Amino acid sequence: MKKVILDCDPGHDDAIGILLALQHLAVLGITTIGGNCTLENVTRNALKVLEVLERPDVPVYAGHAGPLVAPLVTAPMFHGKTGLDGPVLPEPHIKAQKEHAVDFIVDTIMHTDDVTIIATGPLTNIASALNREPRIAGRIKEISIMGGSVTFGNWTPAAEFNIFVDPEAAYKVFNSGVHIKMSGLNLTRQCCFTHEHVRKFREIGTKAGVFAAELTEFFIGTTKQCTSQQGAVMHDACAAAWIIDPSLIRGAEMRIDIELKGEYTRGMTVCDYRHLSFPDPAVDLNRIPAMPVCGKKPNAEAGLELDFPRFMDLLYKTLARYN
Numbered sequence: 001m002k003k004v005i006l007d008c009d010p011g012h013d014d015a016i017g018i019l020l021a022l023q024h025l026a027v028l029g030i031t032t033i034g035g036n037c038t039l040e041n042v043t044r045n046a047l048k049v050l051e052v053l054e055r056p057d058v059p060v061y062a063g064h065a066g067p068l069v070a071p072l073v074t075a076p077m078f079h080g081k082t083g084l085d086g087p088v089l090p091e092p093h094i095k096a097q098k099e100h101a102v103d104f105i106v107d108t109i110m111h112t113d114d115v116t117i118i119a120t121g122p123l124t125n126i127a128s129a130l131n132r133e134p135r136i137a138g139r140i141k142e143i144s145i146m147g148g149s150v151t152f153g154n155w156t157p158a159a160e161f162n163i164f165v166d167p168e169a170a171y172k173v174f175n176s177g178v179h180i181k182m183s184g185l186n187l188t189r190q191c192c193f194t195h196e197h198v199r200k201f202r203e204i205g206t207k208a209g210v211f212a213a214e215l216t217e218f219f220i221g222t223t224k225q226c227t228s229q230q231g232a233v234m235h236d237a238c239a240a241a242w243i244i245d246p247s248l249i250r251g252a253e254m255r256i257d258i259e260l261k262g263e264y265t266r267g268m269t270v271c272d273y274r275h276l277s278f279p280d281p282a283v284d285l286n287r288i289p290a291m292p293v294c295g296k297k298p299n300a301e302a303g304l305e306l307d308f309p310r311f312m313d314l315l316y317k318t319l320a321r322y323n
Contacts, residue, residue, distance in 0.1 A: 001026040002116055002243060005105060007063070009035030009121030010045040010084055012219040013236035016315075017120055017146075018049050019208060020237060022058070023318045024244040028108055028115065029059045031101035034072050035121035035165055037083025039065040042121075045084040047092035052211050053322060056094045063101030063125040067166035075161060078222050086218025087211060105129040109136040116243055119173075120146040120236035122162050127169035130176050142179040146239040148256065148269030149185035150302050159267030160185050163258065167267040171258040180300035181242050182256060184269065187249065187303035188235035191311060195220065197231075201319060208322035212315075241311055242303065248314070250305040252276055253298040271302055 003026045008014040014036070021027055030050075032043040043062045050058055066072035079085065097104070106129050109115055117140060119126055130137055147162035147170065155161040163170045174180060193216045201213035219232035242249045255272040259265045 003028055003112060003114060004116045004118050004243060005029055005031060005108060007031045007033060007101070007105070007117055007119040007121065007125050008046065008236065009033050009037065009042045010049060011036040011042065011079055011120070011236065012084065012086070012215045012232070013234040014120050015045070015049050015084065015215055016212065016234050016237040017118070017240040018046070019053060019212065020240045020244060020315065020318055021118065022053055022055050023321055025240075027058050028112065029061060029104055031061045031063050031105060031125055033063045033101070033121045033125050034065045035162065036075050036079045038072070038074065039063070041083045043096050044092065045082065047094050047096065048084065048089045051092045051094060052089065053208060060096045061099055061101040061104040062096050064128060067122060067124055068127065068168045070166070073165050077226050078219070080218070080222070087214040101125050102128045102132060106133045106136060109139050113139070114141045115139070116141045117143045118239050118243060119143055120162070120239050122165040123147070123169040123173045124166045127166075127172035130172055137176045137178050140178045142181060143173065144181040144183065144239045144243050145173070146183045146188065146236045148182050150254075150269075150271045150273065150304070151186045153268065154185055156264070156267065158259070158262070158265040160269070163269055164267030167258050167260050170267075171260060174256055174258055174299055180256070181239070181251065181303065182269070182300050183235070183238040183242060183249070183303045185235070187306055188238045189233055190306040190308055191234050191238050192229070192231040193220065193234055194231040197312070200316065204316065204319045206319055206322045209319040212319055237315075238303065238306060241314065245314065248307050248311055249303045251301040251303045254300060254302045255296045255298050256300045256302065272296070273302070
């Protein structure tokens with residue numbers, strides 16, 4: 001199994017990502033970051049998810065409470081006051097580790113080969129780890145990020161939430177030299193769950209299936225209240241799925257820079273894909289040279305297309321594997 005650290009801010013879609021990762025990847029630990037909700041709440045939520053899925057063996061480490069230079073922005077309109085409203089879950093018996101998330105990330109990367117980081121919240125912990133020990137940049141296998149967008153944003157017209165919360169951290173990570181897989185909004189919007197999916201989750205009959213149904217049902221409700229969407233987009237699950245089965249997502253190498261100064265564009269992922277501007281829409285993107293027509297060398301791989309039927313097949317089978 002591929003060795004991973006999950007850096008997250010659970011979050012309904014984070015929970016689905018955790019659920020997938022625990023069955024298909026060697027999860028060395030979960031680190032939490034203030035984002036969808038406060039650090040206290042997202043850490044408690046991570047522990048609750050592990051208890052529901054009967055994986056108390058996976059350690060949880062609390063990280064930074066907020067961004068590097070700005071106040072924390074949260075998303076209670078989507079995730080509720082606790083960050084994981086909907087399922088009625090008891091207070092967890094397992095506890096978070098005393099070690100700080102950044103210390104865990106640095107120690108684990110320095111002493112374990114071929115570790116991938118799946119980051120589905122603001123990138124504050126990852127940037128702090130790179131600042132503390134720059135050598136980890138040469139040891140991280142890759143970072144699969146849910147954040148940004150090749151097209152438009154969601155928190156602002158230009159910026160996606162996770163990058164908007166801490167763009168300085170994102171700038172550090174995208175310029176670290178580590179291979180980045182970016183599951184941006186242009187990709188994750190293809191991963192939309194409906195009430196029909198809720199019905200199928202319940203039919204699976206496992207505890208995990210019921211949990212996924214309750215998560216999705218609540219998330220559909222808040223999404224409808226806040227947007228015109230008729231389903232719940234499980235953004236963060238895409239970042240986990242891309243590591244579990246890379247063939248589920250088609251991507252392309254791009255130069256991605258983080259806007260830090262723009263009055264209207266702070267937190268925007270500025271994606272240079274001019275080298276993909278070919279007249280034939282059926283051209284195989286994987287065969288196109290990765291160097292832009294003019295500009296800087298690509299530093300990331302942006303997800304473009306999700307095989308959603310195969311993704312759902314993976315999720316259904318995963319839910320059935322939990323007893």
